[in-house]
Amino acid sequence: MKALVTGSSGFIGSHIVDELLKRNYEVIGLDNLSTGIRRFLDDARKNEKFYEVESDILKFEDLCNCMQGVDIVYHMAANADIRGGTEDTKIDLEQNTIGTYNVLEAMRLSKSSSRICFASSAAALGEPESFPTPEDLPNPIQTSLYGASKLACEGLVSAYCNAFDMEGYCFRFVSLLGPRYPHGHVFDFVKKLKNDSSKLEILGDGTAQKSYLHINDCISALMLICEDLRPAKDLDNSFEIFNLGMEEYIEVSESAQLIVNELGLKPEFYFGHGKRGWVGDNPFVLLDISKIKKLGWKPRNTIKESIKETTNWLIQNEWIFDERV
Numbered sequence: 001m002k003a004l005v006t007g008s009s010g011f012i013g014s015h016i017v018d019e020l021l022k023r024n025y026e027v028i029g030l031d032n033l034s035t036g037i038r039r040f041l042d043d044a045r046k047n048e049k050f051y052e053v054e055s056d057i058l059k060f061e062d063l064c065n066c067m068q069g070v071d072i073v074y075h076m077a078a079n080a081d082i083r084g085g086t087e088d089t090k091i092d093l094e095q096n097t098i099g100t101y102n103v104l105e106a107m108r109l110s111k112s113s114s115r116i117c118f119a120s121s122a123a124a125l126g127e128p129e130s131f132p133t134p135e136d137l138p139n140p141i142q143t144s145l146y147g148a149s150k151l152a153c154e155g156l157v158s159a160y161c162n163a164f165d166m167e168g169y170c171f172r173f174v175s176l177l178g179p180r181y182p183h184g185h186v187f188d189f190v191k192k193l194k195n196d197s198s199k200l201e202i203l204g205d206g207t208a209q210k211s212y213l214h215i216n217d218c219i220s221a222l223m224l225i226c227e228d229l230r231p232a233k234d235l236d237n238s239f240e241i242f243n244l245g246m247e248e249y250i251e252v253s254e255s256a257q258l259i260v261n262e263l264g265l266k267p268e269f270y271f272g273h274g275k276r277g278w279v280g281d282n283p284f285v286l287l288d289i290s291k292i293k294k295l296g297w298k299p300r301n302t303i304k305e306s307i308k309e310t311t312n313w314l315i316q317n318e319w320i321f322d323e324r325v
């Protein structure tokens, strides 16, 4: 079996590469290294079944070349930073929506690649009023250009699956945690404390409540659905969306306290105003995960364990702060 992983040098993509190689897949990793980190694939590079392409999903010819003989595409390449969309209003449209169109179109033309695993986001649900939020929320109101682009991508995956006999799985991830974690609140807090351990500035008033998921639990869910079960395979509608998160959540201020305890520090906390840290920041994230749980998946790591493990990984791998400035 052969897989293409777009965004293979990123946080999630590199874990997918490692897992697929463990499963004896031949893996092509495509990344433009805009936010990817070469070191994440050091182990993969030792495996002769791994082939790396430094290119861009917006370079259609390269994408088509990578698609030859591929059975499944794990499409992770994207602008993964929600905040960036307000400064550069084109980035989510280009990198996410047009990028995903390119991937789907290259799959269609290749004829061999007909299965796609797409990294959507809880942000595609905007700021819902119903909790835990189900997959079938009607017309989610969008609060970020990133979320809007992810919703548009889900629509494209669905349309390609229906029109061209393809099989698609979209996963709406909450924020992930764990080894190789290169962005997000734990990264930001540890980085700030490394520079000045006497104070910690927190975006927002610290009362936002968020669900987080460990990267290993995310990978086990993707493998169960896209490799082991493939629930859409025999259905007329060959497209499925799954929420991926936890049935618990944590307040940002409690999370900050856990991080400083783990670091053995006692900084003064400085809070911002309002529940939201930035435009599009959802003050309450809790997804209904009953659909995927019914298929046999369950997360193994608690949020508190994941925050502590991530903090310790960052401290033991301080080089990552030089990679991500």
Ligand SMILES: NC(=O)c1ccc[n+]([C@@H]2O[C@H](COP(=O)([O-])OP(=O)(O)OC[C@H]3O[C@@H](n4cnc5c(N)ncnc54)[C@H](O)[C@@H]3O)[C@@H](O)[C@H]2O)c1
Residues within 6 Å of the ligand: 006, 007, 008, 009, 010, 011, 012, 013, 030, 031, 032, 033, 034, 035, 036, 037, 055, 056, 057, 058, 075, 076, 077, 078, 079, 080, 081, 095, 099, 119, 120, 121, 122, 172, 173, 174, 175, 176, 177, 182, 184
């Ligand atoms: N990490 C999370 O908490 C989280 C939550 C929800 C959704 N997601 C989604 O999961 C996916 C992976 O996120 P991540 O956390 O690994 O982010 P990341 O930034 O670590 O990885 C993205 C990778 O894609 C590459 N890339 C970006 N644009 C590209 C392009 N045009 N062509 C080729 N490569 C390109 C980057 O260099 C990087 O290696 C993204 O689609 C993101 O939106 C992530």
